[in-house]
Amino acid sequence: MNPIELYKKLPKKNCGKCPQKACMPFALSVIKGDAKLSECPYLTGDARDAIEVSLKTSDWREELIAKLRDEIKRINFADIAEGLGAELKDGALIIKCMGREFIVSPDGEITTRGHMTPWIKILLLHYIRTAGKGSLSGKWVSYGELKAGMVKASSFQRDCEEPMRELFDKNFEGAIMVLNRLGAKKREDFPAKQAWHLFLLPKIPVIILYWPKEEEFESKVKIIFDSTADRFLDAESIIFLVEGLVKNIEITLSRG
Ligand code: SF4
Incomplete structure (x- = not known):
């Protein structure tokens, strides 16, 4: 299920009673794992259960992570590490994101100390796949x-x-x-x-x-x-x- 599909199943009252204050950001947060369906007071227990089932049976985040990992496998980390500002250690990339170190193995598996959401995995894999290079402009x-x-x-x-x-x-x-x-x-x-x-x-x-x-x-x-x-x-x-x-x-x- 993607954010739009989830949004269509929400009460769409835009009442502001959930922490995200509107239905679309709420749908995005649920998909990212940052919010719970129970935070919308208008979703009945049955509606919540039905959405939970859909979320589990079609976890597009895991599908996207698997797709990105496949693409990452074709990239030689030694060619892109410097461009990304990452460190190369034992074939893995070490990337700092918001003060935390993430280790990305050549097959795209990501480890770090502490909790990790699917969303940070997707961001890091995107960052690697984009393989940007060049110096910062200072502008x-x-x-x-x-x-x-x-x-x-x-x-x-x-x-x-x-x-x-x-x-x-x-x-x-x-x-x-x-x-x-x-x-x-x-x-x-x-x-x-x-x-x-x-x-x-x-x-x-x-x-x-x-x-x-x-x-x-x-x-x-x-x-x-x-x-x-x-x-x-x-x-x-x-x-x-x-x-x-x-x-x-x-x-x-x-x-x-
Ligand atoms: S509480 Fe529910 S209806 Fe209200 S804005 Fe949030 S998601 Fe929409």
Whole structure:
């Protein structure tokens, strides 16, 4: 089942009672394993059971992972490691993603310390399959300026920048503490009250800019990318990568 198929089975009230506040993001989160069907109060027990069965019988994520692993097997890691900013060790790639090390074997199996979702596997396999190379430009651009970013710019704002702004507004100190743990560094050379530099993947650094609420001006978050980011991941995957960061901060803060 893909997110659209799941969305069609939801009550589609867009009532905002689930943590994702709308049915489509909720469907995406369920598919990614970040949300549970029970978080939608309008789904009856029978409807939930029927969806659970469909989710189990057709796990498109596992199918996609298997397909990507097949493609990865044909890639010589020695040829792409440097381009990806990864380390090559005993034939495996070691890739840092949001402060954590992931080991990818030549047949595409991924291991790490701690919990791993199918979604991070898909992102890492995409990153390897894309086999981007080249140096970072040092030129920062908005998501909309990346290749194919313009058509998805409103999704990026809704699913990444807005939830990040809410997290900062609610608990700025806590959010910064989590970002620090992930390896973020404060920057003073950007025209925002707060600017934080973080490597989401070795070749995908971001700068998170935050303007807190001031008098009549509402708070704002802008997330910008090195202009080469689209060489290493497609626009859709970049959204999921940043959503993963937001989720990471949210979950860490909710644990206290
Ligand atoms: S609680 Fe259910 S109906 Fe309401 S927005 Fe979330 S998924 Fe949609």
